[in-house]
Amino acid sequence: MLSTINRRIGLLLFLIASGYLFLSYQLPNYPYSPVDADVIPKGLGFLMILLSILLFFSRAVETEAEKAKRNIPKKELLVLLAVFGMIFVYILLFEIIGFIVMTMIFIFFSSWFLGYRAFKTNIIVSILFPIVMYAIFVYALGISLPRGIIPL
Amino acid sequence: MDAFQGLITGFQVALSWEGILFVLIGVIVGTLIGMMPGLGPISAIAIMIPITYGMDPAPALVMMAGVYYGAVFGGSTSSILLNAPGISGTVATSFDGYPMAQQGKAGKALAIAAVASFFGGTVSVIMLMLLAPALSSVAISFGPPAYFALMLMGLTAISSLSEGSTIKAMISAVAGIMVVTIGIDPQTGTQRFTFGSVNLFDGFDFLIIALGLFAIAEVCMLVLNRRNRSLSDDQKLGSIKLSKQDLKEMSGPMTRQSFVGFILGVLPGAGATIASFISYIFEKKIAKNPEEFGKGSIKGLAAPESSNNAATSGAFVPLLSLGIPGSGTTAVMLGAFLVLGVQPGPLLMTDRPEIFWGIIASMYLGNIFLLVLNLPLIPYLAKILSIPRPLLISLVIMFSLIGVYSISFNTFDLYMLLVFGALGFAMRIFSFPAPPFILAFILGGMMEQAFRQSMTISNGSLAIFVNSPLPLSLILIALLSLVLPAFIKWRSRRNLLKQQ
Numbered sequence: 001m002l003s004t005i006n007r008r009i010g011l012l013l014f015l016i017a018s019g020y021l022f023l024s025y026q027l028p029n030y031p032y033s034p035v036d037a038d039v040i041p042k043g044l045g046f047l048m049i050l051l052s053i054l055l056f057f058s059r060a061v062e063t064e065a066e067k068a069k070r071n072i073p074k075k076e077l078l079v080l081l082a083v084f085g086m087i088f089v090y091i092l093l094f095e096i097i098g099f100i101v102m103t104m105i106f107i108f109f110s111s112w113f114l115g116y117r118a119f120k121t122n123i124i125v126s127i128l129f130p131i132v133m134y135a136i137f138v139y140a141l142g143i144s145l146p147r148g149i150i151p152l
Numbered sequence: 153m154d155a156f157q158g159l160i161t162g163f164q165v166a167l168s169w170e171g172i173l174f175v176l177i178g179v180i181v182g183t184l185i186g187m188m189p190g191l192g193p194i195s196a197i198a199i200m201i202p203i204t205y206g207m208d209p210a211p212a213l214v215m216m217a218g219v220y221y222g223a224v225f226g227g228s229t230s231s232i233l234l235n236a237p238g239i240s241g242t243v244a245t246s247f248d249g250y251p252m253a254q255q256g257k258a259g260k261a262l263a264i265a266a267v268a269s270f271f272g273g274t275v276s277v278i279m280l281m282l283l284a285p286a287l288s289s290v291a292i293s294f295g296p297p298a299y300f301a302l303m304l305m306g307l308t309a310i311s312s313l314s315e316g317s318t319i320k321a322m323i324s325a326v327a328g329i330m331v332v333t334i335g336i337d338p339q340t341g342t343q344r345f346t347f348g349s350v351n352l353f354d355g356f357d358f359l360i361i362a363l364g365l366f367a368i369a370e371v372c373m374l375v376l377n378r379r380n381r382s383l384s385d386d387q388k389l390g391s392i393k394l395s396k397q398d399l400k401e402m403s404g405p406m407t408r409q410s411f412v413g414f415i416l417g418v419l420p421g422a423g424a425t426i427a428s429f430i431s432y433i434f435e436k437k438i439a440k441n442p443e444e445f446g447k448g449s450i451k452g453l454a455a456p457e458s459s460n461n462a463a464t465s466g467a468f469v470p471l472l473s474l475g476i477p478g479s480g481t482t483a484v485m486l487g488a489f490l491v492l493g494v495q496p497g498p499l500l501m502t503d504r505p506e507i508f509w510g511i512i513a514s515m516y517l518g519n520i521f522l523l524v525l526n527l528p529l530i531p532y533l534a535k536i537l538s539i540p541r542p543l544l545i546s547l548v549i550m551f552s553l554i555g556v557y558s559i560s561f562n563t564f565d566l567y568m569l570l571v572f573g574a575l576g577f578a579m580r581i582f583s584f585p586a587p588p589f590i591l592a593f594i595l596g597g598m599m600e601q602a603f604r605q606s607m608t609i610s611n612g613s614l615a616i617f618v619n620s621p622l623p624l625s626l627i628l629i630a631l632l633s634l635v636l637p638a639f640i641k642w643r644s645r646r647n648l649l650k651q652q
Contacts, residue, residue: 034612037342114542
C-alpha cells in the first residue's frame with residue numbers, strides 16, 4: 001500500500017490535515033458573525049485532506065530526476081544533521097556568550113567541518129565577519145545584538 | 153498628479169544622493185548574491201530586509217527593488233561561466249551561454265547577457281510606467297470580492313505553472329495558508345493553533361518563512377553540492393567587445409522577447425523563469441538556423457536574458473498597482489514593503505507618490521548602473537564565484553540567523569527558522585515547489601480578510617462572488633488554470649495510449 005514515496009507523503013499529509021482539522025473544530029465560534037475565525041481553517045483542513053487523497057491515488061510516476069534528487073547518501077545526511085546541530089548549539093549559546101565570540105567559533109568550525117582547509121583565510125574571515133556585522137548592526141542600524149561576555 | 157509629474161517626483165527620489173547610493177548598493181548586492189549558484193532573488197531580498205529597519209521607506213524600497221533585478225541580472229554570470237545557474241530565471245541562459253564560454257568567448261557571452269538584460273529591463277520599465285498607473289486607477293474601485301478572487305487566481309496560477317505535479321504545488325499553497333492561520337486572529341482576537349504559547353500569538357514573521365524555506369534550504373543543497381566546481385583563477389574570459397554584427401543579430405530577439413517577458417511578468421504565476429524558457433523556445437522556433445541553438449547562439453543567449461529581466465519589472469505591475477504579488481519573489485518584496493509600513497495597492501500612487509514613482513524611476517537608473525557595472529567590471533565581479541563553498545555556507549547561515557534575530561530578539565524564532573529550513577529542504581528533496589508556499593503565506597491573511605469582509609457585506613451568502621462579472625470571471629479563470637493543464641495531460645495520455 002505504501003509502495004511509492006507519494007503514497008507515504010500522502011498518508012503523512014492526511015494525518016497532519018486531520019490533526020489540523022480536529023484542532024479547527026475546537027476553535028470557539030460566536031453567534032451573529034457570518035464568518036468566524038474557524039471557517040477558513042476548517043475549509044483549509046478539508047482541502048488538504050482532499051489533496052492528500054489525490055496525491056495518494058495519483059498515478060503520476062516519479063521521474064528519474066525526481067528520484068535522483070531524493071537519493072542522498074547517508075553520510076551526506078549526517079553532514080547536514082551536523083550542520084543543523086552546530087546551528088542549534090549556536091542559537092542555544094549566543095545570547096549567553098555573545099554574538100561576536102559565538103559567530104567567530106561558528107564560522108571557523110562549520111567552514112572547517114565542511115572541508116575548508118585554508119587555515120589563515122578561515123581565521124581572518126571568522127574574526128572580521130562578526131566584528132563588521134556587529135559594527136553595522138549595532139552602530140549603523142541601531143539593532144542591538146547580544147554582547148555576552150565581551151564588555152563592548 | 154499625472155504620470156509626467158509623478159515621474160519627476162520619482163526622479164527627485166532616485167537622483168537624490170540617497171537614492172543613487174541605495175540603488176547602487178541594491179544592484180551590487182543583488183548582482184553578487186544572484187551570481188552565487190543556489191542562492192536566488194528570494195534569499196537575496198530576505199537577507200537584505202533587516203538592513204532596511206529604521207530606514208526611510210523610499211530609499212529602502214528603491215534598494216530592495218535593486219536587489220531583485222540585480223539578482224536576476226547577476227544570475228546569468230554563473231550560468232555562463234559555470235553552467236550552474238545562479239537563479240532559476242537564468243537556467244535558459246546557460247543553454248547557449250555556457251557553450252559560448254567553452255569556446256573561449258565567455259567575455260562576449262557576458263557582454264551579450266548584460267546588453268540584453270539592460271535592454272529588456274529598460275523596455276519593461278517604460279511599460280511598467282505606462283501600465284501601473286492605469287491599472288491603479290481601475291483597481292481603486294475593486295471591492296473585497298474582486299480582491300479575494302484576484303488572490304485566488306494568483307495562487308491557482310502559480311500552482312498550475314509550477315514545475316512538476318500540480319497537486320504538490322497546491323499542497324504547498326494550502327500549507328502556506330495553514331501556517332498563516334497560526335496566531336491570534338486579527339479580526340476576532342481568537343487564538344488559533346497557538347497551544348497557549350506566547351511565542352505563537354503573533355504568528356510567524358514572514359522573514360522566518362522566507363529565510364527558512366529559501367536561504368536555509370538553499371544552504372542545505374549547497375552542503376550537498378559543496379564539492380562542485382567553483383570558478384578557477386585561470387579561467388580566461390576573453391574580450392567583452394561586441395561587434396556591430398553581434399548587436400544586429402541580437403536586436404531582433406532582444407526587442408521581441410522584452411515584450412514577451414514583460415507580459416509574462418505581469419501575469420500572475422509566470423515570472424522570470426517561465427518567461428526565459430518561453431522566449432528561448434519562441435526564438436528557436438522562428439530562427440532561420442535553429443540548429444545553432446544550444447551550441448553558443450547569440451540569439452539563444454539574448455532571448456532569455458532580455459526576457460527574464462523584462463519579466464522582473466513586469467512583476468512590479470500587480471505588486472505596485474494592486475498590492476497583490478504574482479510570484480514567490482514579489483511576495484517577499486511585498487513583505488519588504490510591509491516591514492517598512494508601506495501598503496502597496498491602488499492608493500500607493502496617490503498617497504505615497506514618492507515611493508510609487510521613486511521605484512519606477514530608480515529602475516531606469518539601476519539598469520544603467522548594472523550595465524556599467526557589468527560590462528567593464530564583470531571579470532572582477534565574477535571573482536566572487538571563486539569563494540569556497542564551505543565559507544559561503546557558513547556566511548549565509550549567519551546572515552539568516554542575524555536577519556531573523558533582529559526582528560524579534562527572540563531565540564524561539566531562530567529555532568523556527570531551523571524548522572522551516574528543514575521543511576524547505578524536505579520540500580526540495582520530495583519535489584514540492586516552495587514559491588507557492590511563500591506566496592500563499594503572504595496572501596493568506598489578506599485573502600481571509602477579503603473573504604470575511606465579502607461575507608459580511610453579503611450577510612453570509614457566497615453568491616457575492618458570482619453575482620458581479622469581475623469576481624466571477626476571475627474565479628472562472630482560477631478554476632480553468634487548474635483544470636485546463638490536467639485536461640491537456642489527460643488528453644495527451646489518452647492519445648498516447650491510442651497510438652500504442
